[in-house]
Amino acid sequence: MTVPLLDLNRQHESLLPQLRQVFEEVTRSGQFILGEYVQRFERELAEYCGVKHAVGVSSGTDALLVSLMAMGIGSGDEVITTPFTFFATAGSIARVGARPVFVDINPRTYNIQAHDIQGAITERTKAIMPVHLYGLSANMDAIMEVAKANDLKLIEDAAQASGARYHDRPVGSIGDVGCFSFYPTKNLAGMGDGGACVTNDDDLAEKLRQMRNHGADRADHFPSIGGNFRLDGYQAGFLSVKLPHLDNWCDMRREHADRYGRELEEVAITTPFESQNRHHVYNQYTVRVRGKGMRDGLRHHLEAHGIGCRIYYTRPLHLQPCFADLNYAPGSLPFAEEAAGQVLSLPAFPEMTTQEQDDVISCVSDFFLAE
Ligand SMILES: Cc1ncc(COP(=O)(O)O)c(C=O)c1O
Structure with a gap:
């Protein structure tokens, strides 16, 4: 007997005609970076999550990174998160120059122990970054309460939790921003790297769009320093086939x-x-x-x-x-x-x-x- 941990071929076999069509359409359109296929997927994802904006980016890691950058979090700041997660969660905090502050997990859910967050807050704390590990939402009521009480940003690392809900709310739509990964092992699996940020905050969405494209607000004009965190047309097209x-x-x-x-x-x-x-x-x-x-x-x-x-x-x-x-x-x-x-x-x-x-x-x- 052999049972794989994951076999994406089975998913792709049934979707192959549609995926092939996307390949042809995107190829003919020449819209390889951002463009209409990315915009369409962003509209679909925003609708799925029940939020105003989705911003497609190059990976789940970059979704976290660009969120921190768009919020102006950096050197001297602290971000509270869980130690029991994929490296990118804390890695992205450190990459903007901030300090990850780890709060232990609840041993039953494996998610951050929400009631211990308050004790880790200092005057340098700027945000809380809970992770919905393995596809299970963190205790968002308690986390939102502590975030509100202390005026902290809430960045949901929903990389492993596409499709998950907390009460009736899709994860990712609860905090100031939610970050998704479409790495091929994820529930919504891209065919390469990809990710997205979702938010209801118009200003933050605009900033995220700028930051994923070097910080430009229009052609050749850079109010801030971003990076190349753009989603490509093929990935967006493939993800539009898969999201339904x-x-x-x-x-x-x-x-x-x-x-x-x-x-x-x-x-x-x-x-x-x-x-x-x-x-x-x-x-x-x-x-x-x-x-x-x-x-x-x-x-x-x-x-x-x-x-x-x-x-x-x-x-x-x-x-x-x-x-x-x-x-x-x-x-x-x-x-x-x-x-x-x-x-x-x-x-x-x-x-x-x-x-x-x-x-x-x-x-x-x-x-x-x-x-
Ligand atoms: C919890 C968590 N955060 C962030 C990431 C980073 O996502 P990506 O691999 O798309 O960069 C992943 C997945 O790899 C993850 O599991």
Whole structure:
């Protein structure tokens, strides 16, 4: 048996005629950078998210970076975020010259512990950057409350959470700006790099548009220094083909999660947190395996049987060598550190077959029976 962690070919096979048509149209139009295909996708994404503006950019990383730049966050400022996320979250904060301030996670949801944010705020704090990890919304009511009370900007890192909702609001539409990634492993998967910022703030949207294009507000006129963070026409066109399928793909992931939840109930793992108020879209279906060596044992067992699985993430960001000068000691953010030793993501991509899921379930169960 072999079960991949993700197989995009299955998605692309059924969409191939439309994708081919986009390729031909964009090629004929010559609109390779920004242009009408990007504008169309931006309108569609804004509508999907229920916001006024979407600004297509070159990646999820650049969506974060350009948001910080557009808000004027930089040297001497602090931005509060989670240590248990992909590198780009904190990397983008550091790249604008600001200091990432890490607040530990909730051990059940793996998202930033909202109630600990207040204690990390100083007079230098400018923004909070929560991450909706694995496709599960962070505790946005509590985070918005602390952001409002302290007059802080709220930048949602929704890179892993296209399609997720908090109560009835699409993630990304809740804070001042929401940042999406269309990296091919994401729920809305581009065919290359891509990302977007969404916002209801007209001035911020204008600034984001300028910043993604070197800071220009018109031809050859640069009120501020931005960069080249532009989305290209092919990606936008491909994403327009895929966006109408996003909710269905998320529902399929949710069905797989449901089944895992039922079938793995008796097994000594912790399945993901679920709540009616947080529409989880399982960009990763991540279980927790306690006990010394057990997580790595399960990983090796699955890999030996041809089942794709991966650890997101093995080392929290406060312990990354590049952040040594921030002076976080091992043990300082214990919930993130413990999670890094215990999480494992299993296949849950939309097109995974029942047989494939059966194989994953029996392989996981066998591992624990053999222990
Ligand atoms: C939480 C998070 N933030 C940011 C990013 C960066 O997105 P990209 O790879 O599109 O630059 C990713 C994904 O890679 C991510 O998972």
